[in-house]
């Protein structure tokens with residue numbers, strides 16, 4: 334069970350995810366992202382403040398979205414990573430691939 | 442694994458418990474209580490703010506302490522019960538047996 | 550007619566050691582969440598299962614922590630069935646009774662919670678070795694002491710009970 | 713010499729449905745806590761087990777969610793051994809390899825995490841049906857990518873590996 338709350342901030346669509354991201358819950362995020370990533374120059378931020386756990390299907394979801402967004406001149410950003418979530422990104426060396434912010438307040 | 446932090450407030454020894462109380466962890470609380478309950482007129486408060494779960498062995502531990510304390514002219518009080526912990530006390534009709542306070546700040 | 554075959558089954562075998570009560574509890578919590586039990590029921594279901602587990606440790610195994618307890622969780626559309634199997638001293642069903650609430654003393658509340666929180670409680674001593682305790686909780690049903698279970702609840706409605 | 717017999721064993725059998733990954737995860741978390749694994753290791757161990765489980769769902773069972781996965785947790789004084797058993801298509805060990813990290817694409821990280829976070833990873837295709845994947849994590853040992861695992865870690869020390 335996962336909740337996705339969508340809001341707007343400085344021209345970014347902010348998707349605040351609440352729950353643990355795994356093979357069962359990541360399809361919900363993928364669906365939410367797929368619709369938005371099609372738009373030209375879309376700017377999407379994922380707020381992970383309330384996510385304590387992410388697996389490789391979650392990472393795959395974000396990489397897929399990033400690649401789609403790039404094609405349409407859009408952008409993706411991640412914010413609010415907990416220590417354990419950030420560690421997973423680091424071990425996969427994805428921390429240098431994604432724009433990562435401490436909080437959605439830092440989106441510009 | 443349970444943590445018990447002991448402090449003093451308005452003449453009460455306040456035992457702040459952190460963890461889930463079950464047959465495995467309640468002996469630690471019993472031990473901490475047993476030593477203190479022997480003293481004449483001891484006043485012991487259990488702060489349950491950081492306890493999300495209690496089973497009947499936990500209730501038994503507190504009833505035992507209450508009975509020991511009463512014999513020596515002492516008192517026991519409980520504070521900071523979460524909704525689910527309070528419910529367990531209510532179903533066992535122990536909410537009218539124990540002095541229950543919203544917070545350890547209410548100890549007088 | 551409730552359906553006969555569960556949609557899913559989960560089996561868990563744990564040592565009869567209080568150290569692992571937290572493992573059983575975690576499984577019950579997660580399964581109840583998966584089944585979308587009302588949040589407020591979950592704690593009560595976990596408590597009932599834990600009291601049953603505790604009694605197996607104490608009475609069936611005489612506090613021998615090196616035995617096994619098997620939990621079978623059968624997930625139905627409308628209910629969760631939890632079967633606890635032990636391989637120790639058989640339950641004497643006449644002895645299974647909660648204390649009177651007025652008789653305040655340490656102990657004697659485990660069976661009370663099990664009966665208050667679960668919809669069906671059945672001890673089966675027919676297996677060759679040990680006892681099978683079957684606990685059933687419906688997703689929607691009043692008459693229990695779970696918070697928000699409706700008027701028939703909290704006060705103490707009659708439970709189905711067999712042994 | 714590491715001791716041969718585990719102090720405790722926990723068995724868990726769950727359906728091959730992603731819905732129940734959270735149940736497995738909860739068990740791993742609790743058991744790791746009981747064993748007093750460093751807090752920062754726990755998430756990594758749970759992730760490794762989950763990636764292995766996910767691969768069973770995807771490759772051994774071809775996304776058939778109605779099969780069974782058996783997890784055996786052997787708790788030793790110095791280590792946790794987790795054996796995942798499936799009853800599907802046997803693993804082709806030559807195919808088990810993570811992608812290169814530079815080749816950024818969705819997927820291809822599960823096996824990488826398993827090998828980075830666990831101390832021993834062994835696929836055993838000798839059972840008559842299915843595969844047994846054996847994962848071992850020592851309470852104290854460097855050379856893994858778990859946070860705070862010491863210098864030999866994060867960079868990527870050599871792992872023991874057999875198939």
Ligand SMILES: Nc1ncnc2c1ncn2[C@@H]1O[C@H](COP(=O)(O)OP(=O)(O)O)[C@@H](O)[C@H]1O
Nearest residue numbers: 604605608640644645646656657658659660661
């Ligand atoms: N699994 C069991 N096997 C045998 N006797 C049991 C079992 N569970 C409960 N009983 C009996 O029922 C009584 C009440 O149990 P319970 O309400 O859990 O309180 P307590 O264990 O504190 O006495 C016990 O004292 C015991 O005699």
Ligand SMILES: Nc1ncnc2c1ncn2[C@@H]1O[C@H](COP(=O)(O)OP(=O)(O)O)[C@@H](O)[C@H]1O
Nearest residue numbers: 767768771803807808809819820821822823824
């Ligand atoms: N249990 C398994 N059975 C068969 N093949 C597997 C299994 N686990 C992994 N593999 C193989 O290893 C490859 C890498 O797996 P993984 O790193 O988890 O990434 P992904 O599943 O995203 O491709 C898979 O593409 C697959 O070919």
